[in-house]
Amino acid sequence: MTDLVAYLLGGVAMLVAAYAAWHTARDRPFSDPLFYAVGGLEILLVALLVGGSIALGTTSRDVDGVLFVSYLVTIVVIPPAAVLWGIAEKSRWGTGVVVVAMVTTAVLIIRLLGIWKGTYV
Secondary structure (H helix, E strand, C coil): CCHHHHHHHHHHHHHHHHHHHHHHHCCCCCCHHHHHHHHHHHHHHHHHHHHHHHHHHHCCCCCCHHHHHHHHHHHHHHHHHHHHHHHHCCCCHHHHHHHHHHHHHHHHHHHHHHHHHCCCC
16 A cells, blocks of 8 residues: 555545535535545545455555454445435435545545554554
8 A cells, every 4th residue: 555545545535525515515415426426436445445455465564454454444334324324314414424424534544554554553
C-alpha cells in the first residue's frame, strides 16, 4: 500500500462526502448520481481490499495482519450500509448519514496507511 493510493482513495471519499453534503444542504433526497458516486468509490475500495490482502501476504513488513484486514473489510462495508440507510431515511438526514460515512471511510483509509507503515500500533 502506497501513500499515493491511500491519499487518492481518501480524496475520492472526501469528494463523495462533499457531494452528499451538497445534497444535505439543499435538502435534496438521495439521488441516482449520489448512488453512482458511492458505487464508484465502492469499486475502488474492493480493489483496495484485494490489493491490500495480496500485499499483506507478500510483504516482509511487521504488519498486524488481523488489524490490517479488519480495517480493509470495515472500509468496504461502510459505504453500502450508508447507502441503504440513506435511501431508507426520507428526510434530509439520509444524505447526512452518507456524509458521515464517507468522512469515516476517508479517515479509516489514512489510518490503514499508518498501520501498513507501522506508524500506528
